[in-house]
Structures are given as C-alpha cells and as structure tokens.
Amino acid sequence: MTLRLEQISHPQIIAALKTFVPSPIRSFVRRRNVESEKVALATARSTDRKLLNETLLPALSRGAGRALWVGCRAYTARYPTIIEACGAECWTTDIDPVAARHGRPGRHVTGDAKQIDALFAGMEFGTVFLNGVFGFGIDDVAGQDECIEGISRILKPGGLLLVGWNHDAVQDPERLPAMQKSFVRAAVPGCETRVRYDDVTHVYDVFRRAG
Numbered sequence: 001m002t003l004r005l006e007q008i009s010h011p012q013i014i015a016a017l018k019t020f021v022p023s024p025i026r027s028f029v030r031r032r033n034v035e036s037e038k039v040a041l042a043t044a045r046s047t048d049r050k051l052l053n054e055t056l057l058p059a060l061s062r063g064a065g066r067a068l069w070v071g072c073r074a075y076t077a078r079y080p081t082i083i084e085a086c087g088a089e090c091w092t093t094d095i096d097p098v099a100a101r102h103g104r105p106g107r108h109v110t111g112d113a114k115q116i117d118a119l120f121a122g123m124e125f126g127t128v129f130l131n132g133v134f135g136f137g138i139d140d141v142a143g144q145d146e147c148i149e150g151i152s153r154i155l156k157p158g159g160l161l162l163v164g165w166n167h168d169a170v171q172d173p174e175r176l177p178a179m180q181k182s183f184v185r186a187a188v189p190g191c192e193t194r195v196r197y198d199d200v201t202h203v204y205d206v207f208r209r210a211g
C-alpha cells in the first residue's frame with residue numbers, strides 16, 4: 001500500500017519524530033524553544049518596548065498613509081494590527097525568510113533592508129519603523145548608511161523614520177552621512193525626538209525626511 005503525504009495525520013508525524021529523533025535532541029530543541037519564548041516575553045514587557053507599543057507606534061502611524069515595519073519576530077507580530085488600527089496600511093520586511101510568518105500577511109517582503117528601495121520600488125511610505133536592526137544584522141557603518149539612504153528614497157517628503165538602536169552596540173545613527181543629508185529631527189506631538197534610558201542601552205530617535 002502506498003501512503004501519500006497528505007494522508008499522514010499530525011499525531012502520526014509526531015509519533016514518527018519520537019521514533020526517529022533521539023530523545024537528547026528532542027529535549028535540546030524543547031529547551032531552546034522555551035528559552036526563546038522567555039526572551040520574547042521579557043522583550044515584549046521591557047520599559048522601552050512599552051513606550052514603542054503604547055506611544056511611538058500609534059503616534060507615528062496616524063496619518064502615515066502607508067507604514068513599513070522592518071525586522072519581524074514573534075513579539076512584533078501584533079504591531080501591524082496596532083499600526084493599522086491607527087489608519088495606516090502596514091507593510092513588513094525581514095531578511096530572514098522564516099520571519100515572514102511574523103510579518104503582515106499578504107504585505108510582507110523578504111529581503112535585505114540595505115536594498116530597501118529596490119524591495120519596495122515604486123512604493124511610498126509615510127513612516128518607516130527601523131528598530132533593533134542596526135547591530136542585529138546591519139552592523140557596519142557602510143551598511144547602515146546604505147539602509148538609511150534607501151529609506152530616504154521610499155519615504156515621502158516629510159515622512160517619519162523611527163530608529164531604535166543600542167548605544168553600546170552601534171555608533172549614533174544621526175552621524176551617518178545619509179542621515180545628515182536627508183533627515184532632520186522630528187517634533188511629533190506626544191513623542192520626544194530622542195528617548196534614552198538609565199537601565200537599558202536602547203535609544204529611540206524620531207527623524208523626518210527633509211525636503
């Protein structure tokens with residue numbers, strides 16, 4: 001008898017995995033999953049994340065028209081809903097194909113944010129959220145400059161850019177040539193233009209595309 005793949009049930013797959021994958025490997029994978037869930041939960045509850053969720057996301061999404069969230073993890077999966085509740089059409093992107101599952105269904109593009117203008121060619125955004133990507137994948141100054149240059153090309157004039165970064169990991173993004181050329185600090189009601197913390201190294205900067 002030949003068994004087609006779609007005829008195999010989920011419990012049968014689990015039983016097969018238990019038979020063929022040795023117990024120490026299964027325990028290791030389980031521990032890794034629990035650890036990453038703990039990290040995700042801690043991240044989601046941190047003070048800086050609270051400001052992002054409750055203040056920055058809504059304030060910078062209102063009137064954006066179209067907004068882009070860069071870098072998708074499990075704990076960012078509900079951000080498109082927050083952004084869209086404020087009236088913006090949300091798009092998401094990440095270099096990691098696996099991250100697509102945490103992005104906006106139907107409006108996610110997989111690719112390198114250093115080529116963000118090619119990924120979103122012909123599209124214009126009112127706000128770009130770039131949080132935790134510098135120092136977590138785009139690590140060198142040249143790459144960061146390329147990314148900001150690309151963002152300046154897909155942001156409409158006057159469009160907003162949130163950069164979340166860690167002062168112990170990367171240089172101040174305000175010093176990047178592309179930032180100096182195309183952006184100024186933004187005064188958005190209810191948001192400080194730069195937020196720093198005593199207990200964590202995270203910094204939020206809000207910029208506006210000049211011109």
Ligand SMILES: C[S@@+](CC[C@H](N)C(=O)[O-])C[C@H]1O[C@@H](n2cnc3c(N)ncnc32)[C@H](O)[C@@H]1O
Pocket residue numbers: 070071072073076093094095096099111112113114130131132133136137138
């Ligand atoms: C530390 S996580 C930050 C996730 C999220 N933006 C946040 O607010 O926490 C870094 C994310 O950036 C993504 N990333 C790293 N390098 C990238 C690149 N060159 N282009 C696009 N995404 C990148 C990673 O895959 C990962 O999902």
